[in-house]
Amino acid sequence: MLVLHDNLGSGNGYKVRLLLSQLGRPFRRIEYDVTKGKTRTEEFLALNADGRIPLLQFPDGRVLAQSNAILFYLSQNTAYLPDDGFAQAEVLQWMFFEQYSHEPNIAVARYWLHFLDPSQVQQAQLEEKWQKGYQALDVMERRLSDRNFLVGDGYCIADIALYAYTHVADEAEMDLSPYPGIRRWLDRVAEQPGHVLITQEDFA
């Protein structure tokens, strides 16, 4: 069976849980407390030298890191990845945008405010994360103002990748009310068959 090395609070882990659920693929979850450095042990570093979850482990022992690379692999030849080569590149464009401009700001602000002791957070650093996070949301809003999904006509892994941290932006104390296109899209993603919540723990 597939083994997902994971953390329940992680949006990056959630991306993989969500797609595996929608594909109907059974998997076993191993939970790591990232606030206690549990992905930086020698044992874990032997699996992933980068010391991060999610990490997907296959029955033959192979492993794959980086949430968006895992989404790409699992979605090949399924309805969750377009067939067309240019559309696939657009999917990747949005996923690289997510890891470069969106996640490092929104996910990090959420981590500081929702999982660590907020009194330890430096206000100037938080302001910078919010500012850059809102810039990323501006780019998404421009894209989603007149279309249903990020790429082409249908729901795909680009939507999963951007949904993960956008739908919990309130936990980063960010306000989505000025983003009507994004809010409609969040509803559309949540209505997809097989959708699971970020808090769902068991996937028996």
Add this chain to the structure above:
Amino acid sequence: MLVLHDNLGSGNGYKVRLLLSQLGRPFRRIEYDVTKGKTRTEEFLALNADGRIPLLQFPDGRVLAQSNAILFYLSQNTAYLPDDGFAQAEVLQWMFFEQYSHEPNIAVARYWLHFLDPSQVQQAQLEEKWQKGYQALDVMERRLSDRNFLVGDGYCIADIALYAYTHVADEAEMDLSPYPGIRRWLDRVAEQPGHVLITQEDFA
């Protein structure tokens, strides 16, 4: 003809220049002075709402952003991308690692020290970039200590993506001498047929 919206100093732009050259695909370069906000004009934002180069524009008007998504598109069905689905996912794993853990540290330190006025750089921020940049190099060294290229047996777009800023790490005042695996790999990449330098400006 393909048009590459570009900046000569950018390693992200260089990735695309290098692959286009190795593929023998002619293209025209348009240079933007990113230090003067030339990718944040209304005209450019209409092409790419994210306001960043490189941006590849096709003869039919379509555009593609994000250097690594562009590499993926251009390399489909060529020797620069493995055929196998799992190997493709490993390529993407290294490219997401590059944009998340490598570029935001090494490229940003290089930008501050090499392109801006170094007296304006805050030492504490620079130290943090160096520390995280060396962590990324540690991960690469662990991978490259006993293999020739990042994925499989041959040179591919994962190598191009990581080469871009690693080979100019000295311009970020970072020292590669403790990384023998990386240094051998840099030589191997530079020896590939059709290699061009980051400073090459004309591609007639």
